[in-house]
Amino acid sequence: MSYTYPQPRPAVAVDCVIFGYDHRQHMPELQILCIQRSIEPFRGQWALPGGFLRLHETLDQAAARELHEETGLESVYIEQLYTFSALDRDPRERVISVAYFALVNLERYTLHAGTDAAQAAWFSVAKLPALAFDHKMIVKVALERLRGKIRYQPIGFELLPDEFTLSELQTLYETILERSFDKRNFRKKIHDYGLLIETGGMRRGKPHRAARLYRFDTKRYKALEKRGFMFEL
Amino acid sequence: MSYTYPQPRPAVAVDCVIFGYDHRQHMPELQILCIQRSIEPFRGQWALPGGFLRLHETLDQAAARELHEETGLESVYIEQLYTFSALDRDPRERVISVAYFALVNLERYTLHAGTDAAQAAWFSVAKLPALAFDHKMIVKVALERLRGKIRYQPIGFELLPDEFTLSELQTLYETILERSFDKRNFRKKIHDYGLLIETGGMRRGKPHRAARLYRFDTKRYKALEKRGFMFEL
DNA sequence: TACATTAGTGTAAAATACACACTAACATAC
DNA sequence: GTATGTTAGTGTGTATTTTACACTAATGTA
Numbered sequence: 185m186s187y188t189y190p191q192p193r194p195a196v197a198v199d200c201v202i203f204g205y206d207h208r209q210h211m212p213e214l215q216i217l218c219i220q221r222s223i224e225p226f227r228g229q230w231a232l233p234g235g236f237l238r239l240h241e242t243l244d245q246a247a248a249r250e251l252h253e254e255t256g257l258e259s260v261y262i263e264q265l266y267t268f269s270a271l272d273r274d275p276r277e278r279v280i281s282v283a284y285f286a287l288v289n290l291e292r293y294t295l296h297a298g299t300d301a302a303q304a305a306w307f308s309v310a311k312l313p314a315l316a317f318d319h320k321m322i323v324k325v326a327l328e329r330l331r332g333k334i335r336y337q338p339i340g341f342e343l344l345p346d347e348f349t350l351s352e353l354q355t356l357y358e359t360i361l362e363r364s365f366d367k368r369n370f371r372k373k374i375h376d377y378g379l380l381i382e383t384g385g386m387r388r389g390k391p392h393r394a395a396r397l398y399r400f401d402t403k404r405y406k407a408l409e410k411r412g413f414m415f416e417l
Numbered sequence: 418m419s420y421t422y423p424q425p426r427p428a429v430a431v432d433c434v435i436f437g438y439d440h441r442q443h444m445p446e447l448q449i450l451c452i453q454r455s456i457e458p459f460r461g462q463w464a465l466p467g468g469f470l471r472l473h474e475t476l477d478q479a480a481a482r483e484l485h486e487e488t489g490l491e492s493v494y495i496e497q498l499y500t501f502s503a504l505d506r507d508p509r510e511r512v513i514s515v516a517y518f519a520l521v522n523l524e525r526y527t528l529h530a531g532t533d534a535a536q537a538a539w540f541s542v543a544k545l546p547a548l549a550f551d552h553k554m555i556v557k558v559a560l561e562r563l564r565g566k567i568r569y570q571p572i573g574f575e576l577l578p579d580e581f582t583l584s585e586l587q588t589l590y591e592t593i594l595e596r597s598f599d600k601r602n603f604r605k606k607i608h609d610y611g612l613l614i615e616t617g618g619m620r621r622g623k624p625h626r627a628a629r630l631y632r633f634d635t636k637r638y639k640a641l642e643k644r645g646f647m648f649e650l
Numbered sequence: 651t652a653c654a655t656t657a658g659t660g661t662a663a664a665a666t667a668c669a670c671a672c673t674a675a676c677a678t679a680c
Numbered sequence: 681g682t683a684t685g686t687t688a689g690t691g692t693g694t695a696t697t698t699t700a701c702a703c704t705a706a707t708g709t710a
Contacts (some may be wrong), residue, residue: 503705601690
């Protein structure tokens with residue numbers, strides 16, 4: 185079967201920058217999921233997970249589908265990033281790519297390699313391999329967006345499990361923003377927003393004092409947001 | 418001539434939200450350029466200027482071309498906004514639209530109607546007519562982005578002439594953000610950034626004290642920005 | 651039970667944001 | 681040329697926010 189149009193059309197791809205974070209690591213790093221391409225072009229090279237838009241789905245749906253196919257995860261945070269359209273970004277033909285970025289908490293998820301017959305692996309953003317196409321640029325834009333956004337919207341919680349400690353939260357921010365926060369000031373600020381609910385549970389098992397567990401109060405945040413409240417860290 | 422592909426492809430359109438602002442008006446309003454459609458679908462209705470991506474141009478180029486075709490202007494501020502992909506956003510067939518927004522100072526520009534045989538007109542954002550396709554949604558997203566962005570990046574200057582008075586700048590911010598600023602605090606803040614250069618000229622002609630003219634110091638801003646400086650109003 | 655390690659807490663100083671009112675200069679009308 | 685209406689331009693004190701900073705509490709392991 186083939187499809188014919190009176191004007192030439194670019195192919196429309198969707199590529200995902202899937203950020204992963206594991207609070208259980210001693211010095212956690214922000215990671216990105218890459219897959220090793222099994223077909224040309226760039227066969228054997230690492231690339232961002234992606235594929236072509238199907239006509240019966242929206243871009244959001246296509247991105248969610250790609251994410252599900254690569255990670256097995258559903259209902260994770262994902263948002264559109266930017267649409268890339270350099271003329272030579274794909275050597276085969278004209279392809280524009282609508283990039284998305286997703287935030288995945290790695291506790292919920294362990295790689296089941298070989299999902300799509302393609303090898304998948306997490307790489308620290310500091311040690312990314314060479315990437316196919318213009319994916320290096322896409323990652324750069326995604327990082328800028330994540331770093332810019334996390335300070336003004338409470339999306340960092342998406343990288344942690346439902347219940348987390350204040351230290352885990354602080355380390356997350358320090359990791360992503362590559363700066364340190366004063367412990368007391370950080371906790372005071374977070375506490376004053378009143379957006380965390382103490383679950384009563386404790387994080388135990390480490391040879392030091394146990395830490396209280398909290399949940400992010402999404403309902404309250406959404407209510408406050410409507411009234412013009414702004415989160416800022 | 419026709420073009421055939423093994424998989425179906427959406428058409429790729431580019432639509433522009435062209436924001437216009439005229440500091441000479443007594444109570445300036447943020448405006449948007451709309452064109453009256455001369456062809457189906459939505460013939461006769463107002464819509465955002467736009468067209469289809471051509472294969473030899475990038476999305477940025479296509480957006481700049483559309484802007485030029487509609488306004489006659491070149492080298493105005495324009496940036497990609499978002500890509501819209503609802504399945505039914507175009508009744509003819511599957512079309513995804515990459516939206517851009519542009520900032521135009523209306524002093525430089527007066528409408529030369531009938532450019533593309535299409536009627537063009539500026540509408541205040543408060544009194545927009547019904548718009549074709551999902552253009553109402555596109556405008557909504559563009560407004561949110563503009564309001565969010567103008568507070569953290571000095572893009573407001575793009576809506577003013579090269580030389581402007583501090584009152585004009587303040588009125589611009591008040592108009593877009595729909596809030597008022599204290600005159601002295603506003604001027605102090607702006608002044609302390611050291612990003613304005615006094616040109617020596619004065620804005621005369623009104624029956625009251627003349628006002629000093631300033632230029633935005635783009636070079637200095639770019640230099641500071643690299644060192645992590647953040648503009649915020 | 652000693653030790654190493656992280657959790658958890660308050661206060662004072664500095665910086666920033668905010669509220670507020672008058673004089674100066676211009677064009678116009680008389 | 682003088683009075684009038686209107687916007688330009690300026691400083692200070694107060695409240696709020698941000699920052700810097702150090703010790704005790706609790707846990708698991710050796």
